[in-house]
Amino acid sequence: MPPPRSRIRIRIVPLGDSALFAELTTRLDTALNTRAIALAAALQKRRDVRRATAAHGTVTVRFDPDQVTHEALAAAVRRLAGKRPPVEEPGRLHRIPVVYDGPDLEEVASRLGISTRELIELHARPIYRVFLVGFVPGWAYLGPLPDQLVLPRRPTPRTQVPAGSVAIAGRETGIYPFPTPGGWHLIGRASVRLFLPDSDPPSLFRTGDRVKFFEGEA
């Protein structure tokens, strides 16, 4: 009997002549992020694949067009995506102390119609998942946020956000590893080092890891 296949709709399009983009979902979905990570890992084993990287519900695959065509690789992606996903091993768990004194804390609480205490407790309650490490070195998109904390990003980004700022936007949260411009709401700060230039990989978090915040001293 063939192994059971879980049906999955997948959109595959070229990303130039040496990469393709495979989209399992456009939504924030933990199960499909797991599938994307497994798909990227399976693709990375192929000789014609230079780098397969999962992000949220998508995989970007850089390949060698001298070894495989877009069509052949797309067919392989479909085949691999249709396979039953491996039993997920829980990602590494990081416990991160946060001082909840961000410049947007009170404004965010008032816009959400909750107290700052409720905001802090809601933010520190879940075990978040790392949906993607990227954008700048060491930055990780963590989620999903509790529904009560969902807010669009600030209309005008700040020109400089201090390193270590703990921020929320949409259904995600994250920690700024560097001083950069940023449009997320700053609710606290952490002193954890996210970018580790002398390690390989140079990021504390990896896609699929889990992160638990707790109120403490940064």
Added chain:
Amino acid sequence: MTAALRVANPGLLTTVQDLGRPHAVASGVSPGGAMDRFAHAAANLLVGNDRGAPTLECTVRGPRLLAEGPCMVAVTGADLGLRVNGAEAPTWTAIALDEGAELSFAGRRSGTRAYVAVGGGIVADRWLGSASTDLLVGRGGLRGRALMEGDVLEAAAQADPPPVGRSLPEDLRPRYSDHALHAIPGPHPVPDIFGPTFQVSAASNRMGYRLDGPAVHAGGDELLSFVVVAGAVQVPSGGRPILLMADHQTAGGYPVVAVVAGAWLPVAAQLAPGDELRFVEASLDDALAMRASQREALDSLTSWSL
């Protein structure tokens, strides 16, 4: 390993670059590497190096370099007015420098980035598997920074150098003056991107080029971020496209309306603020045919007979 070149003047922005560190994208580290991979590879092959060996990427205003000992060099890419001991010297050609010789650039004539390869290959700091300079995090290349006056660049010893004077014929070089960048529709295609003329804005660097011109309507909804590639044309909600280049941020949440074909990235790499460009819709077959002809041109440099 021998001291090869002393930096008498660093030029505007001269960095060590190779083929970058694509695997580091999983940690949010830009892939980096030479902006014009064709010129980078040709310079290396002309002096007998592996095509991925580190070279110097010289931007707009080239450096002044003094040979610490006899060495072979080749300068490719932009025409920044190459001089050897003050006299005009050919680009895309293997040149022998005697001890004390001066390699300099008189001024930009066309293009933006020239590549200097040294026989044996420039020896530089490697970070995450690459000697490319990452200016954002300050790693790789020459202590993670651009060249400075007084720096000394070392090269690996070279056993069997190729002949001096060998060059890449002009008809095999990229046509840098043709600013019609062939691009393949991206994951979030909009026809508006193809056709109009855009101008590279002042807010452009190795990370990417912001393009001025007609607004492009790409929906505007912010997507969940995904991993992007060099050549991707992102359109933020304001409708002003960004062409991602070698030091691009690894992920983005803006629609990617098109992706410049790999064989046209060298042309893109030679654009400077103020230059005009347009995107021409291309098929995968077009893109791969151009890629194959560029590879053939480079392969013609891999063997030589005396």
